[in-house]
Amino acid sequence: MTLEAVPSPLPPATASAITELARSAAQSDGVNPLSEHTLLHLEGEHPGDAHFLAYAGEPGSAELAGYGALGPDGSAELVVGPEYRRHGFGTALLRMLLDHGGSDLRVWAHGRLAGSDELAARLGLEVTRELYFLRRPAAPVPAAVWPDGVTLRTFVPGQDDTAWLAVNAAAFAHHAEQGNWTQADLADRFEQPWFDPAGFFLAVTADDTVAGFHWTKVHEDEGPEPFGEVYVVGVSPAHQGTGLGKALTLEGIRHLQEDRGLSSVVLYVDGTNTPAHTLYTALGFTTASLDVQFAPVTGVTPNSSSNSAS
Ligand SMILES: CC(=O)SCCNC(=O)CCNC(=O)[C@H](O)C(C)(C)COP(=O)(O)OP(=O)(O)OC[C@H]1O[C@@H](n2cnc3c(N)ncnc32)[C@H](O)[C@@H]1OP(=O)(O)O
Numbered sequence: 001m002t003l004e005a006v007p008s009p010l011p012p013a014t015a016s017a018i019t020e021l022a023r024s025a026a027q028s029d030g031v032n033p034l035s036e037h038t039l040l041h042l043e044g045e046h047p048g049d050a051h052f053l054a055y056a057g058e059p060g061s062a063e064l065a066g067y068g069a070l071g072p073d074g075s076a077e078l079v080v081g082p083e084y085r086r087h088g089f090g091t092a093l094l095r096m097l098l099d100h101g102g103s104d105l106r107v108w109a110h111g112r113l114a115g116s117d118e119l120a121a122r123l124g125l126e127v128t129r130e131l132y133f134l135r136r137p138a139a140p141v142p143a144a145v146w147p148d149g150v151t152l153r154t155f156v157p158g159q160d161d162t163a164w165l166a167v168n169a170a171a172f173a174h175h176a177e178q179g180n181w182t183q184a185d186l187a188d189r190f191e192q193p194w195f196d197p198a199g200f201f202l203a204v205t206a207d208d209t210v211a212g213f214h215w216t217k218v219h220e221d222e223g224p225e226p227f228g229e230v231y232v233v234g235v236s237p238a239h240q241g242t243g244l245g246k247a248l249t250l251e252g253i254r255h256l257q258e259d260r261g262l263s264s265v266v267l268y269v270d271g272t273n274t275p276a277h278t279l280y281t282a283l284g285f286t287t288a289s290l291d292v293q294f295a296p297v298t299g300v301t302p303n304s305s306s307n308s309a310s
């Protein structure tokens with residue numbers, strides 16, 4: 001086993017090898033091991049990002065067996081190729097993430113697959129966050145009932161960026177990632193093949209102030225058939241509790257189901273997000289799977305080399 005820490009930007013060949021590793025794991029596990037953010041950050045320079053590579057065999061003829069990603073905020077992901085599992089690659093990569101991330105480490109286990117809890121416990125980590133993946137099969141979409149004083153339009157790239165970032169930051173002021181999005185995060189997504197302004201809805205007041213939004217996304221090739229996503233719904237605090245979130249959510253579902261002809265719609269929602277969870281459950285979404293994030297047990301100084309591990 002050879003371990004390597006690589007700063008951003010990654011060599012293109014390494015980024016391609018990581019992408020293939022993630023594809024192989026997703027095919028085997030039925031769950032994507034790396035999030036959109038990590039995949040986007042495989043390309044280009046992202047200061048503060050760190051990449052950890054585990055190779056099987058000797059340098060030169062080695063094959064990429066596993067990969068770990070660590071962001072400047074401590075968020076992390078790791079994946080071991082299906083054919084390399086139960087050989088210690090996961091333990092070695094998690095140790096590297098722990099050594100570099102310290103007490104800020106927050107490592108995802110998408111789908112909470114077999115072994116993730118055991119591996120985490122072995123290195124002194126516990127679940128600190130639950131992210132639910134919900135699905136709504138195609139069904140009649142109730143008509144949206146819009147609060148007085150708002151009208152609906154779609155996002156115009158380059159015109160609405162600043163206003164959207166401000167409402168997104170206000171709506172997600174208490175969210176670990178979403179509230180911190182910047183113009184760079186927007187620009188990254190403008191370049192994605194799935195980006196479609198026709199599916200990015202804004203609710204605006206008479207003076208065109210953004211009161212809320214529903215940004216939808218279509219996943220073309222991540223399953224047996226394309227599916228839609230309630231990518232992110234946000235309502236400015238001043239307009240929350242007025243029915244706007246429900247109306248925006250319904251409009252996006254209608255768009256995905258009727259305009260895009262998709263047979264199911266999914267979404268992610270934090271387990272602590274009662275308002276959103278209540279809304280989506282009322283609209284027919286049910287839990288399909290669970291992602292969890294592990295962090296060092298509070299009050300214990302993480303030191304991966306001292307944790308008992310085989
Ligand atoms: C897939 C995702 O994007 S998940 C992330 C969702 N967005 C966020 O969490 C950002 C911060 N929160 C918000 O922007 C808003 O609170 C939203 C989007 C969750 C809800 O928008 P609002 O406009 O406040 O919701 P709206 O007034 O339409 O209420 C619709 C339903 O949501 C649920 N709901 C809304 N607020 C609450 C609350 N505080 N507690 C419990 N349920 C609530 C209820 O079922 C409500 O229906 P009801 O009023 O008939 O009981």
Ligand SMILES: N[C@@H](CS)C(=O)N[C@H]1[C@@H](O[C@@H]2[C@H](O)[C@H](O)[C@@H](O)[C@H](O)[C@H]2O)O[C@H](CO)[C@@H](O)[C@@H]1O
Pocket residue numbers: 032034035036037108131175177178217229230231232233267268269270291
């Ligand atoms: N509803 C949104 C905004 S609050 C949400 O919870 N997003 C999560 C989610 O993002 C998804 C993830 O990046 C998938 O890889 C991608 O295919 C989806 O399109 C994204 O919605 O999970 C992330 C962790 O994996 C999390 O950081 C986001 O906040």
